Amino acid sequence: MLLLYVLELFILSVCLIYCYFTKNFKYWKSRNIRGPLPLPFFGNVKDFVLRKSNAAVLNKQFYDKYPNEKVVGIFRMTSPTLIIRDLDVAKNVLIKDFEYFEDRGIEFSKEGLGANLFHADSEIWRPLRIFFSPLFTTAKLKNMVPLIVEKSDATINHFKKITELHKDQDVYSLVQKFTMSSILTCAFGLDIAIDSELLLQKMMKLDQLSFSRNIASDFDLLYPGVLKNLNASVFPKEVSKFFLDLVKDTIESRNGIPSNRKDFIDLILEAKNQGTILETKKSDDVGSTIKYVKLTNEVIAAQAFIFYVAGYETNATTMAYMMYELAMNPQIQEKLIAEVDEVLHRHNGKITYEIVGELTYMEKVLNETLRKYPVADIQRRAKANYNIPGTKITIEKGTTIFVPTLGISYDEKYYPNPAKFDPERFSPKNESNRHPCAFIPFGVGPRYCIGMMFARIQSRVFLMKFLSNFRVETSKNTQATIKFHPGRVLSSPKDGIYLNLIPRKVTIIL
């Protein structure tokens, strides 16, 4: 009797759990939006949840499966999510009707490091963005070029030392060291020797903690809003403390007044001393409220954190992928080396902001690299119900949307023979024939990557130095194809990128 009772209870609870995890699954069908069939619990993202696939790779599969749809409806576990396939719709959402989609929609406690520019939602995001944009103007970046040159030189010397022993190196981890030390110098005035293993290891550990995927964010896909309601952060205490201490120490060591380094901390100190308070204006359309953000050490630490993480990992990824493609396409490498030599020769080897702009072929090569290896898909969340112009589709308030840059990048419609690495896709003529949203590796619209110019300059300075000293060749460890790491938020290479670094015979002495 008791046994029967327990059995019934068991069956009942299985049913309840099943119902709970499938209760939403009519969502897209009832709205006439096509999409793949979801599984209980996992929705359509089983491989993502089980750490078998990177999010952008999955989104690309959904993108490819529905070539005739403007949008595709999927379920990330229980959360309905819309993938935007049509570039005109993407343009509306990201640019024209941006005010409906200001939020990124990554929900967790926005206290502490959560109050950073990348993760912040509109009420905090807007004042932060307005405040931090002037840090990235041309004039400010010009001042940083010598700092970047210095770090590039140190890195190249380090490369020379280690390649004497082994030519075959994981360029991904090498380049990571450069971008890390470069962003630390430019952001905090921290001068870290490129071979100082201790600190670098600490920084890399921080990165593992903060940009590897974790259970907490999965939980939020199952129970949307749970992290926010529990006031739970996705960043470990260790990480918050590290950045808060770093900011405090740096400010104290400058006695609270700007030094002459002209790095980010200086710019922030200038503003802080003027007593800046950040403020959001009221907008009736989407119902924002007035919100003040005080420029406290915590708020500064949150931005320092995001500049650090966004600044080094993305860059390392792009530069390492570019080296890989150069090794696979020797004729492109030779053409690029010729351009670098010519430009450096014409300026007696002195690298400035202006000469970086003369590297027109390198720009094409970098863009083609970003096409083949975009760092992440673009994410937004609807703040209010939104009717997609020219369709009967309404995106409901709270729905997360993705613009799948990886899917778009490999669409034959925009890029014939997409697997081929061909910088000529970015010739002026080809560029002008393409839809403006067909190439958005830095996002687009008011929420595009704030570090874009910094990134483009940093990578070009470094690659100029690198290619005037080395060329890259494939080695026996070089992978025939690159797999994205399934456990990372960004599209980092799964097993590193192994290449032989060959010192060039004629190096320009700089």
Ligand code: HEM
């Ligand atoms: C190759 C290098 C880089 C790539 C490909 C890249 C890519 C991106 C992308 C795709 C976004 C999302 C844009 C959107 O939602 O529309 C983004 C946002 C952002 N990036 Fe970058 N990024 C790079 C380098 C940097 C650097 C060097 C920094 C900092 C100094 C940085 C800081 C940020 C910040 C703060 C945001 C959030 C902006 C906001 O929400 O207002 N990024 N980046």
Ligand SMILES: *[C@@H]1O[C@H](CO)[C@@H](O)[C@H](O)[C@H]1NC(C)=O
């Ligand atoms: C959330 O937690 C932080 C500390 O982690 C605390 O300072 C803050 O007051 C909490 N906020 C709420 C609304 O409980």
Ligand SMILES: *[C@@H]1O[C@H](CO)[C@@H](O)[C@H](O)[C@H]1NC(C)=O
């Ligand atoms: C445009 O790109 C294609 C490759 O997609 C390339 O073959 C062609 O040469 C490019 N056209 C121009 C005008 O550069």
Ligand SMILES: *[C@@H]1O[C@H](CO)[C@@H](O)[C@H](O)[C@H]1NC(C)=O
């Ligand atoms: C490369 O991409 C950037 C945007 O990411 C764009 O502004 C630039 O015009 C592109 N350059 C070329 C040569 O296509």
Ligand SMILES: CC(=O)N[C@H]1CO[C@H](CO)[C@@H](O)[C@@H]1O
């Ligand atoms: C040098 C370094 O930290 N490399 C890391 C890059 O990211 C991959 C993937 O998480 C790690 O395995 C590497 O250790």
